[in-house]
Amino acid sequence: GAGVSQSPSNKVTEKGKDVELRCDPISGHTALYWYRQSLGQGLEFLIYFQGNSAPDKSGLPSDRFSAERTGGSVSTLTIQRTQQEDSAVYLCASRPGGVLVVEQFFGPGTRLTVL
Amino acid sequence: AQTVTQSQPEMSVQEAETVTLSCTYDTSESDYYLFWYKQPPSRQMILVIRQEAYKQQNATENRFSVNFQKAAKSFSLKISDSQLGDAAMYFCASLSSNYKLTFGKGTLLTVNP
Numbered sequence A: 001g002a003g004v005s006q007s008p009s010n011k012v013t014e015k016g017k018d019v020e021l022r023c024d025p026i027s028g029h030t031a032l033y034w035y036r037q038s039l040g041q042g043l044e045f046l047i048y049f050q051g052n053s054a055p056d057k058s059g060l061p062s063d064r065f066s067a068e069r070t071g072g073s074v075s076t077l078t079i080q081r082t083q084q085e086d087s088a089v090y091l092c093a094s095r096p097g098g099v100l101v102v103e104q105f106f107g108p109g110t111r112l113t114v115l
Numbered sequence B: 001a002q003t004v005t006q007s008q009p010e011m012s013v014q015e016a017e018t019v020t021l022s023c024t025y026d027t028s029e030s031d032y033y034l035f036w037y038k039q040p041p042s043r044q045m046i047l048v049i050r051q052e053a054y055k056q057q058n059a060t061e062n063r064f065s066v067n068f069q070k071a072a073k074s075f076s077l078k079i080s081d082s083q084l085g086d087a088a089m090y091f092c093a094s095l096s097s098n099y100k101l102t103f104g105k106g107t108l109l110t111v112n113p
Helices: none
Strands: A005-007 A010-013 A019-024 A031-037 A043-050 A065-069 A075-079 A088-095 A110-114 B003-005 B010-014 B019-021 B024-026 B033-039 B046-052 B064-069 B074-079 B088-095 B101-103 B107-112
Touching: A005 A088, A010 A019, A019 A088, A019 A110, A031 A075, A031 B101, A043 A065, A043 A075, A043 B101, A075 A088, B003 B088, B003 B101, B010 B019, B019 B107, B024 B074, B033 B064, B033 B074, B046 B064, B046 B074, B074 B088
Parallel strands: A010 A110, B010 B107
Antiparallel strands: A005 A019, A019 A075, A031 A043, A031 A088, A065 A075, A088 A110, B003 B024, B019 B074, B033 B046, B033 B088, B064 B074, B088 B101, B088 B107
């Protein structure tokens, strides 16, 4: 079946603009994650959705970052008033959601460049 | 909080040789999972191997195996018979009970022909 997809693949924006990044998880996966990968760094957790529960937003770096997940499927990560330090690859992952299923399946990421 | 440390920013290996990538971690949890992910230039994160902390036996997947030393909190990845396609960034990661992954900073592996 289809894997996790993300769009756009690349996004270039100007400082101060808002951007929206989209993630389509694998069908039926109830858990969805967003990670940020800055140059030369590992992946940094941002936010986690699990079914209808309140999302775990503990990794969001500032209130300029927000995310939503509509209908338990597609998720959008929004960055308001982008800054140059927001430049990174944003990766989305999904998981079936069962307590015994731990593997996360990653999308190809969106490379964000803030000029 | 969990931490994962990869002390080798870059490694290189000759084709057909064996290479070991190091990883140490710290966690206060008794149940956890450890993973090695591969990220080629396409950016796609690919799961290479996983290890359940409660299992004493080291995980093996074809040419990839781990040396899991629970007491030392060490989790190294051995790649045998290295191939050109193994060239990538490798990330060690731990999974806690809240199902969030904590990653190391990665090791860039170069395979020389």
